[in-house]
Amino acid sequence: MKKIGFLSFGHWSEHPAYQTQTAGDTLLQSIDLAVAAEEIGLDGAYFRVHHFARQLASPFPLLSAIGAKTSKIEIGTGVIDMRYENPMYMVEDAGAADLISGGRLQLGISRGSPEQVIDGWRYFGYEPEEGETDADMGRRKALEFLDMLRGEGFAQPNPYPMFPNPPGLLRVEPHSEGLLERIWWGAGSNATAVWAAENGMFLQSSTLKDDESGKPFHIQQAEQIRLYKEAWKAAGHQREPRVSVSRSIFALVTDNDRYYFGQQGKSxxxxxxxxxxxxxxxxxxxxxxxxxxxxQLAQDEAIKEADTLLLTIPNTLGVDYNVHVLSAILEHVAPALGWR
Structure with missing residues (x-):
């Protein structure tokens, strides 16, 4: 059994063939798709985060809206670039979104990938500390985020507050119990996968990773996942680790499917x-x-190693077509592979 979710980049453009012409189209259709995905039995609705692009960027309003309109489906990101984030403010946003959803947030974070502009995080007001790279800064902020999610007080209360304080040092509110155990790290290398395991984060591995051996992608990714699991066990965590992989998978069952994606089968x-x-x-x-x-999918070693599969979707083709794409996988593919 595997959990199966979708992963949307949230593109929009004034292209005549797109169903998502504006940011508003993309946001509202993302909510509708998550609701429909829950209805057909999908396990997760995940969204990419890219700044300075005509794609989804600020995840927490969207995640909160989806959380309020659904009841079972996991809701997540893949991934939030921590170089752009204020960890303390992010704890507030994430806590609120998780409480609205009833504890269904599965938050993917990472040090980020190449973006649309040079050093875009500088425009957000962030700079690496002396001796840090931007990747170091992203990982440092991730650890600060995890630390504050523990919900321990650290701020000295005002002796003359506007409202009465509880005793002791104060923490960031709202606090969502359990969210700390539902944070995922998007790892591009074997070393960062091990680092994620050591720090108690689940693993997200996408369709791109560092080439560390020259072997086929799915073999390298499977090796990365095994190293992660070994490091998780060595770290002594008391809960089971989770691992997701992303794939572009299309079952060609209609003429439209063959028109849109028939050539991708030769990739x-x-x-x-x-x-x-x-x-x-x-x-x-x-x-x-x-x-x-x-x-073909039965030969993919990394999918075998993962417990969660995220299907990348062509969000610009609209809600109805994407529901068809996802339903085709659930109906025609997942049972035969033992995913369902």
Whole structure:
């Protein structure tokens, strides 16, 4: 059994073929899709966060709205770039969203990836400390965020407050009990996957990772997941770890499916550079008739290692078509692979 969710980048553009022409279209359709995904039995609704782009950027209003209109589906991000965040304010936002949803938030965070502008976090008012890289800054902020999620008081109360204070040092409010145990780290390398395990975070691994061996993407990702699980066990955490992987998977069951995605079935892993001197491997997409798709996916070692599969969706094609895409996987593919 696997949990199956969708992952949306939340694109919009004034393209004549897009159902998402504006930011408002994307936000409102994201809510509608999450509601529909819960109705068809999907386990999770996850959203990417990208700044300075015509994509979803500020996740907590969206997550809160979805939380208020659904009752069972997990709600998450994949991922929030911590270089852009104020950890203390983020604790407030995340706590509120989690309480609104009744404790269903699965919050993916990371040090981030290359963005639309150079050093975009500087425009948000953040600078690495002396001797830090921007990646170091992202990881430091992540640990500060985790520390404050524990809900321990740290702020000296005013002796003459506007409202009476509880005894002792004060914490950031609202506090959502249990959210600390539902934080995921988006790891691009084996080393950061191990770091995530050591710090008690679940693992999100996308369709892109550092090329550390030249092996096929799914093999490298499976190795990353095994290293994570070993590090989690060595750290002595008392709860079970969770691991998600992202995939672009399309069951070709209609002419529209074949028109939109038929060529993606010919894709293969791609090796290249996403940052200066950092070689990466990009995983292939899957698109085929259901029987062939099942055979292909059965060979994916990383999916076997993960407990959660996030299906990337073409959000610009609208809610109804995306419900069809997700339903096709649940009906024609998941049972044969033992995911359902």
């Amino acid at each position: 293969a892993d791609t090796f290249g550079f996403i940052e200066a001197n950092k070689r990466a491997v990009f995983g292939r997409s899957y698109a085929a008739e259901p029987d062939e798709l099942i055979k």
